[in-house]
Amino acid sequence: MRLEILPVLGIGHVTEGDDLAALIATAAPWLRDGDVLVVTSKIVSKAEGRLVDVPADGPERLAARDEVLAAETARVVASRGPTRIVQTHHGFVMASAGIDASNVDKTRLVLLPVDPDASARALRAALREHYGLDVAVVVTDTMGRPWRNGLTDVALGVAGMSAIRDHRGEVDPYGNELQLTQMAVVDELAAAGELIKGKCDQVPVAVVRGYLSATGPDDGDGAKVLVRDAAQDLFSLGTAEARAAGLADAVTLADGPGPTPADPAATRRAIEAVVGVVAPGTVFTLVDESEVRAGLIAEVPGWPDGATALVLGSPPAPVEPMDLVRFGADLHRLRVALAAEGIGSALLPPPSGSTASATLAL
Amino acid sequence: MRLEILPVLGIGHVTEGDDLAALIATAAPWLRDGDVLVVTSKIVSKAEGRLVDVPADGPERLAARDEVLAAETARVVASRGPTRIVQTHHGFVMASAGIDASNVDKTRLVLLPVDPDASARALRAALREHYGLDVAVVVTDTMGRPWRNGLTDVALGVAGMSAIRDHRGEVDPYGNELQLTQMAVVDELAAAGELIKGKCDQVPVAVVRGYLSATGPDDGDGAKVLVRDAAQDLFSLGTAEARAAGLADAVTLADGPGPTPADPAATRRAIEAVVGVVAPGTVFTLVDESEVRAGLIAEVPGWPDGATALVLGSPPAPVEPMDLVRFGADLHRLRVALAAEGIGSALLPPPSGSTASATLAL
Secondary structure, eight states: OOEEEEEOOOOOOOOTTOOHHHHHHHHOTTOOTTOEEEEEHHHHHHHTTOEEEOOSSHHHHHHHHHHHHHHHEEEEEEEETTEEEEEETTSOEEEGGGOBOSSSOTTEEEOOOSOHHHHHHHHHHHHHHHHOOOOEEEEEEEEEETTEEEEEEEEEEEESSOSOEEOTTOBOTTSOBOOSOEEOHHHHHHHHHHHHHHHSTTOOEEEEESSOSSOOSSOOSOGGGGBOOGGGOTTSSOHHHHHHHHHHHHHHOOOBOOSSOOOHHHHHHHHHHHHTTSOTTOEEEEEOHHHHHTTSSOOOTTOOTTOOEEEEEOSSSSOOHHHHHHHHHHHHHHHHHHHHTTOOBEEEOOOTTOSEEEEEEO | OOEEEEEOOOOOOOOTTOOHHHHHHHHOTTOOTTOEEEEEHHHHHHHTTOEEEOOSSHHHHHHHHHHHHHHHEEEEEEEETTEEEEEETTSOEEEGGGOBOSSSOTTEEEOOOSOHHHHHHHHHHHHHHHHOOOOEEEEEEEEEETTEEEEEEEEEEEESSOSOEEOTTOBOTTSOBOOSOEEOHHHHHHHHHHHHHHHSTTOOEEEEESSOSSOOSSOOSOGGGGBOOGGGOTTSSOHHHHHHHHHHHHHHOOOBOOSSOOOHHHHHHHHHHHHTTSOTTOEEEEEOHHHHHTTSSOOOTTOOTTOOEEEEEOSSSSOOHHHHHHHHHHHHHHHHHHHHTTOOBEEEOOOTTOSEEEEEEO
16 A cells, blocks of 8 residues: 655646646546545636736735735634734635735735635536546645644645544554544645645645545535634634733623622632732622521622622721722722632622622622 | 655554664665655654553543643643643643553553654664664654644654745745745645555554655754744633633733823723723713823822823712722723723822822823
8 A cells, every 4th residue: 555646747827717627637647536636726716716906016005905805804813913813704714814925926816715615526526527537636725823833735625535534433452442533634635735746846736646445425525524613612712812802801891690609619719819919908708698698797788699799898997989999999800800710790889787898799 | 756655564562662763674674765754653652661550440540641641731721621732841732742542551641752853863863873774754643723623643753854844035936935935844744644544554654755855964953843932822822711811911900001101092992992881970081191281180199200191080979989989890990991902000099189089090
């Protein structure tokens, strides 16, 4: 068993309306059934006319590029300086939505194909219908990634094979069941193809031979299965953006007890997080609802059913108006610290007859 | 030009103290100068004795595994449920610090090699010294990644070639200089190797032939150049962790004007972010320092040089103590909103003679 990775030489410049299947079949008459074609998305985009005209330079070029980027962007994931990591309408997370100014006239930008899986299916179908070839097609682009320098090629679209090779449920020779072994083989094929494309100048297509014993009975589910839903992703936002969102959470913190009863240990952690940063002399007293019910402290107005009360003592007497303002600010610090522990709270007047200045209902 | 990817069959089980160079050279007498050996880190770890004994099951196993994970962890990057994405002491960011329980006895865990670049160099040197082979060595492991489902193999260590192929400065046929084209070719070689390793059961070594015309004159800088410094990374923390850090920022918010003068537009954005969530009737008045200097408002005690003052009106009269507490809480909301705009602030008493309840110096 061996794999071969072969460059398809002589494709030349691709322009809108070009028949990619014809260009590839002509340049590579040696293609065989079962080959995997690894096709740079740029030539797919060019053939499909996914180009926009922009000024060659100057601020007009930057403005036009920004406009194109906004149109290609579903959401901004992270930014720093001029860098924009965005999620495209396809769901891919990549710098500048994959918009590319290389290998194209200075007055044009190349966008990603609208539907790279569809592009892969169309190219596969054309090679089958017009050239009798049964191949798989992977449409690729170059992406950066968190945590590791350097770029690699990955798959945007695929037809004729599964994007993922699933080893789950297999048992190793030691009797351990493999758990987390869904390999993104089309990304590995994209990477393997880049090795030869990057060595040869301007080679937009590579062929991986020997990987498939046969192509799939149908086109398969495409590369869209590689897109992880942002809600499932532990890194759905840039660190700075998420940190800013945490600050915004503290600004807009809504009144109201949390959905679950406050855990006293977590409540104490929150108090401990705050006591070092509040005005000296401020006292936070954690009072259990049962103590109120038992009449140990006076009734708390507006106490919600099932809530625990955190009664807050004012700064030491005599209390000046500014002390109450500072105390209120410290109270919001505490509410934020409680929120960081998952504990909702509401600011209420102090229990009648008590010397406290306010109450937090948890 | 073509690349070949060949499996090295028949290596069998590797145990501590095994001579990997001998195992590989014996199993692959067909190795040639210039081949790239793609070696699964697990057999490197096993040969180097990077194994720890753990109970085969039960809570003792989980506790032992947690202890091992803590020892292999430089910092926790993200967690959700039992999942831990950590940065290892090498700098790699990966689930469970690369600790693996597959392809090993149930009573042992396999850790990553201590220094995979050194492992690659040692294997390369042994093949050269004892078998006269001049090859490059890539030590690999399987990793997940943000945003994309499925795993791929990447390089942990390399010797005999550069980890990165740098196209910067090259000019494409359209005259555009290539900007962002440092390709992580050893990661692509790792991925290419996995294609054949994953197809054959239990094949820990693949050979990529034809990629290098010659190995490097020396071992090169290793795969450590692929580790991006966390300070440079836009995704150095998980989204939930960064969001919690943002909340913690709001808790501990220190008094003090920011390092740069507050931008009035940003200040107004912060006020606008807050006015919808503060108590009805609260008035925030933005006052420029020049107005104070010109005597338009009374002097603000403690006004720092060069600061802008934001004078905050109390809730409508008559002001009850609880109104001042609420006002203080709203004031902290505003301070957090200002912080989100990069504007530092300090809570000060109101200007003498004014009807405001407090002052924020920006």
